Amino acid sequence: MAASALRLVGLLTLTLVVIVISLWALTIGSSDIGIGGVVEALAGAGDERRFLVVTTVRLPRILAALLAGASLAVAGAIMQAVTSNPLASPGLLGINAGAAFAVVASLILFEPAPTAVYVWYAFGGAAAAAFIVYMLASTGAGGATPLKLALSGVILSVFLGSVTASILIFDKTTLDNVRLWSVGSLSGRPMSSVVAVAPYIGFGLVAAMAFSRQVATLSLGAQVARSVGQNIALWRLASGAIVVMLAGSAVAMAGPIGFVGLVVPHMVRLAIGTDYRWILPYCAIAGALLVILADNLLRFALPGRDIPVGVTMALVGAPLFVFLARYRIGNAR
C-alpha cells in the first residue's frame, strides 16, 4: 500500500503545481495585474476594470487550457490502451477532421453566429466522424478491430480534410475565420464556449476514472480481454464514446492541439507504471499542466505576441516525443 500512498501524494503535489501555475498565468497579459490583483478579482473585489479583464479574458483562457489538456491526455491514454497502439491519438477516430469540416461547412452555409455556437458544430462533427469511422470499421469479420479502426479513421480524415481544404481555398473569408482555430488556439475563447463543453468534459473524465479497470483489461488485447470474460464490443464502444466526449469537446473549444494525447500518456506510464487506475488521473493533471505551460511560457517570454498554443505545443511536444521514442527504443527488449 506504500506505493499507492506515494502515488496519491504525487498526484496531489502535481495538482498543487497546476493551481499555482494557473494563478501565475492569470497575471500574464497586456494590462499589468499582479498576483494580489488577480486574487482580489477572483474574490469579486477590487478595481472593476481589473475584475473584467481577469474574469472575462484571462480566466476563460486558463480554464480552456486546463480542460483541453486534461481531456486530450486522458482521451489519448484510452485510445492507446484500446487499440494496443502506442502511437494512437484521438485524431485516429477522425475527430479532428470531423470537427474542422463541420465548422467550415457551417461558416459557408449559415449566417455568422457567436463563437459558442461553433462549439456545437465542432462537437457534432467530431461525434459524427467517430460514429462513421466506427461503423465502417465494424463491417466484415471480427468487428471493429484496432487495425480496421485505424484504416477507416485515416480514410475519413483524408477525405474530410480534402473537402475542408478545397472549401478554404475558394473562400478567403472563411479561411480567415478558422485559421487560428484550425492550428489549435486558446486566445479569445469566451466563457460561454468553455461553459458549453465543460459538462461533457466533466462527464467524460468521471466516466474514464470510473471505468479505468475496464480500460486496463482492454489494453491486454481483444483476445485476452475476451478470454477473461470482458464484453469487448460493449467496452470498446463505451471507451470510444468517452474519447469522443473528451477529445470532441477539446477540439471544439480550442481546435486540434497535437502531441498532448500522444506525449502525456507515455510520460505518465514512464513515471508511474501500467496501472490505469493511476494512469488516467495522472494524465488528466499532467495534460492540464502541459497545455497551460505551453500556452503561457511564450506569452510570458514574448510579451505582446500571441502565439497559438497548437504551435507552441508542437515546439515543446516534438522534442519531447523524440526523446520518448529514443528512450523507449533504447529500453526495448
Added chain:
Amino acid sequence: MSVRDPENAAPLTARNLTTGYARKNILEHLDFEILHGCFTVLIGPNGCGKSTLLRALCNLMPVRDGGVLLDGRQISEFSTKEIARRVGVLAQGPVAPEGLTVEDLARQGRYPHRSLFGQWSDEDETACRTALELTALTHLKDRAIDSLSGGQRQRAWIAMTLAQQTGILLLDEPTTYLDLAHQIEVLDLVQRLVREQQTTVVAVLHDINQAARYADHIVAMKDGRIAVQGSPEEVINKETIEAVFGVRVAIVACPVDGAPLAVPLTGRQK
C-alpha cells in the same frame, strides 16, 4: 491450495460441431468430449483444426451446426463472463502491454469474478497468491513481463488463467517458440496442475514425443476430423503417424519411461 472449484468443473463437449471462418468450414460434424482431471493433447499437421477446436470450446468460433455443450447447455447461451468463470483459455503467443507486471497480469484473471464496481476482495487476493505460488512466480511478481524469460512469461500467462479458478484450461501451443528447457518448464507445470490440482487441461502441442511423454490422452486430428484418440500407446504408432502427418516413422520405447517415441525416417532411409 486447490485452484479447482468443484461446481466449475463443468463437463465440456462438442456435439456434431461444424464451424469455420468466412465461407470455409474447418471442422465438420465433430464429436469430442473432454476427459476430466486429465491432460489431453491435440496433435496434427498445421491447418488440421486443432486451434479451431480449442477456440470453439470456449465460444470463440461461430457455430454452423451442432454445438458445444458446457454443463449440458449450449455454450453460446452463456455470457463471456460466465464462460470465463468455467473455462480458462490461453491463446497462442500472447503479448503483454509494455511494463505490465506479473502480479498485475494475474490480477486480470479475477475479471470474471468481479462486478462492475466491485472492490478487490480477500478471495481475489487469495486466488492470485495461489496462482503465483503454483506457477512459482511469487518472487518475480513485481517484475515486468517483458523482462522475463520465455518460460517465465508463459508461466505468468498461465497464472492469469489459474486466477480465474476454472477447473478447465485450454492452452493453444503453450510451448511454441520456447527453447527446450522452457518447453519442459511449462509442460512440467501443466503436469503438476493436472496431478496435484486435478485441473483438466487440453493443450495443442507440435512435438509428438512430448505429447506421448506428458499426455494422459492424445487426440490426433487431420483435415478437421479426429483421426484417432486414446492413450499415447494407442495413438503413437507407425500407421497413425503416417496417416496423420504423412511422415514415415520408426517407433521405439523411450529409455526413461517406456512411452512410445516416434523417430522420423529421412528420405535416404526409406
